[in-house]
Amino acid sequence: MYIGLDLGTSGLKGIVIDDSQTILAEATAPLTVSRKADGWSEQDPADWITAAQTVLGALKSKLSLDGVRAIGLSGHMHGATLLDASDAVLRPCILWNDTRSSAEAAALDADPRFRALTGNIVFPGFTAPKIDWVRHNEPEIFAKLAKVLLPKDYLRLWLTGEHVAEMSDAAGTSWLDTGARAWSDDLLEATHLTRDNMPRLVEGSDVSGTLRADIAAQFGLPSNVVVAGGGGDNAASAVGVGVVKSGDAFISLGTSGVLFAACDAYSPDAASAVHTFCHALPDTWHQMGVILAAADAMNWFGRVMGAAPAELTGALGPLTAPARTLFLPYLGGERTPHNDATIRASFLHLDHATDSAAMTRAVLEGVTFAVRDSYDALTSTGTPIERLIAVGGGSKSDYWVQAIATMLGMPIGLPVAGDYGGAFGAARLGLMAATGETTAAASAPQIARTIDPVPALQDAFLARHADYQAAYKALKTLN
Incomplete structure (x- = not known):
């Protein structure tokens, strides 16, 4: 054991x-x-x-x-x-x-x-x-x-x-x-x-x-x-889900948000604000974009609304075009691609018709747009992303995962029920240390189902992402 x-x-x-x-x-x-x-x-x-x-x-x-x-x-x-x-x-x-x-x-x-x-x-x-x-x-x-x-x-x-x-x-x-x-x-x-x-x-x-x-x-x-x-x-989570070779990636919607891609060689691009780190396995590296508040943004909004995040997201129904209300999820600054410690979060375009559902969608979509920022930063370095799975508490929201799939234009796999996070990866590394086993980390979990993008909505998400980027520049001048 x-x-x-x-x-x-x-x-x-x-x-x-x-x-x-x-x-x-x-x-x-x-x-x-x-x-x-x-x-x-x-x-x-x-x-x-x-x-x-x-x-x-x-x-x-x-x-x-x-x-x-x-x-x-x-x-x-x-x-x-x-x-x-x-x-x-x-x-x-x-x-x-x-x-x-x-x-x-x-x-x-x-x-x-x-x-x-x-x-x-x-x-x-x-x-x-x-x-x-x-x-x-x-x-x-x-x-x-x-x-x-x-x-x-x-x-x-x-x-x-x-x-x-x-x-x-x-x-x-x-x-x-x-x-x-x-x-x-x-x-x-x-x-x-x-x-x-x-x-x-x-x-x-x-x-x-x-x-x-x-x-x-x-x-x-x-x-x-x-x-x-x-x-x-x-890195331990990546070992837990078998993301250990080039082309494999995962999106983690935990307290922070991470888009993580394994690399077979060391190829940094510091100016992109992409993190280039050693992997937890010898002679392997990884790159990732980091969002400081992902599920943490929903947790914050849930506290403000006096409701559990799952209750708020569960009431949304099928994916729709992005809300007019826009949320920038910089509750404690941001890493990729902005490297901005002083920027803070903001809601935009609130009006008399704005309700809790619109604000919930805006929070999810704001983090989704931040994921796209990280995706653009990673792929601009030449890092391939061919297979993407989602982990973390936020991945329990189909609405959120499908919004990200649509924003990136690629399907996202959801593992079968079970824990494939840091603790599982750490246990795998323990197994490798004790036995000398070298293939345990390459085993990917069985995919329970795949969340596909909604092609009819992708243009709307891309357009709203452009608004999001412009809003960051405007917010930067106020902060």
């Missing part, structure tokens, strides 16, 4: 799979985000450990874990977890959707070495500018800094006692030479750090350490359980 732990922004999920990759048990524990100021987003790493203990305890209550051979890890990327020389946490972790370090990011991005070596713009959400923000604003904390860990790798430290990261997550720090798959001394020096401040690097399917004896005993696990390198949340 193999355990996958996925540290998400809103909760930690754990699953157990057997050798045939059948899910035997699963459990979750909620997490909250602290937003002390505009653009800030933080979590207490102690809460991750508590959540992991809750999940492992729940899995133990459902089945015996004495046959577990490996644990794989997945987690939200870019978070800055700062430790002192005794591994004590120095401050709350600054999360992926925190944009306070926009000035620091711009300064680092102006150094041509960063784009040349990492293959990416230095976005405010990445780890390096956050550390620079701490250096400028919390010098007493920076002076004590001994190690920087990514969120899932803090879980690894608790599990194994080892400071280790893997390539897909490390590529989102702005310190990795992404083509060489190694830390860059030049980029570390630019933020007043050295390799001593960094964890050791492994591939996602490699063994990163062995489970500590006290944790094994606490949860009824064998003494020789290995912990795989794992992957950043999107």
Whole structure:
């Protein structure tokens, strides 16, 4: 058996799979985000450990874990977890959707070495500018800094006692030479750090350490359980759905929105604001466009309306031409293609006839237009997208998935019922680390059904997308 732990922004999920990759048990524990100021987003790493203990305890209550051979890890990327020389946490972790370090990011991005070596713009959400923000604003904390860990790798430290990261997550720090798959001394020096401040690097399917004896005993696990390198949340999800070779892609409609395409070679285009990262498998890379608020936009709108997002979307009926009401989903800034930390969301064209259904459609369509922006950015780099599947909570809305299919002009497959997200991908990586199996990640889930585009509506969606792009330019002048 193999355990996958996925540290998400809103909760930690754990699953157990057997050798045939059948899910035997699963459990979750909620997490909250602290937003002390505009653009800030933080979590207490102690809460991750508590959540992991809750999940492992729940899995133990459902089945015996004495046959577990490996644990794989997945987690939200870019978070800055700062430790002192005794591994004590120095401050709350600054999360992926925190944009306070926009000035620091711009300064680092102006150094041509960063784009040349990492293959990416230095976005405010990445780890390096956050550390620079701490250096400028919390010098007493920076002076004590001994190690920087990514969120899932803090879980690894608790599990194994080892400071280790893997390539897909490390590529989102702005310190990795992404083509060489190694830390860059030049980029570390630019933020007043050295390799001593960094964890050791492994591939996602490699063994990163062995489970500590006290944790094994606490949860009824064998003494020789290995912990795989794992992957950043999107790379692990890609392993979970078999998106590991060129031409394969998925759209994830989770808290954020991601259009992810696997690549057989390293071919960055930083100016497009497309992310070019290492994949969780050796000698493989991926490109993705990132929307900071996807399902999160519907969650926000549901809170405002006092209704569950599923209730709002379930009442829409079949896909229609885009609403006159227009929504720009920049609740906390945007990544691809704008790299804009200060832009904020907006409704346009509200009138007396606007009702909750029109506004719901506008929110879904606004994210759909943002997906098209990412699609255009990815394909402009020459990245092929030949097969597309949808995952994440938002993919449960046929209306939304068909809007995206129509906007992109290509069918979207929906996997059979089951979990193919980060936890499943992490468990697969655990299996690979424990057994040396090399083909597990290439297995795609069975497609339950395919959502086809509506050709009669595509011109209307394309025209409305042009309005959306013009609205961004207008909104930019106001922000």
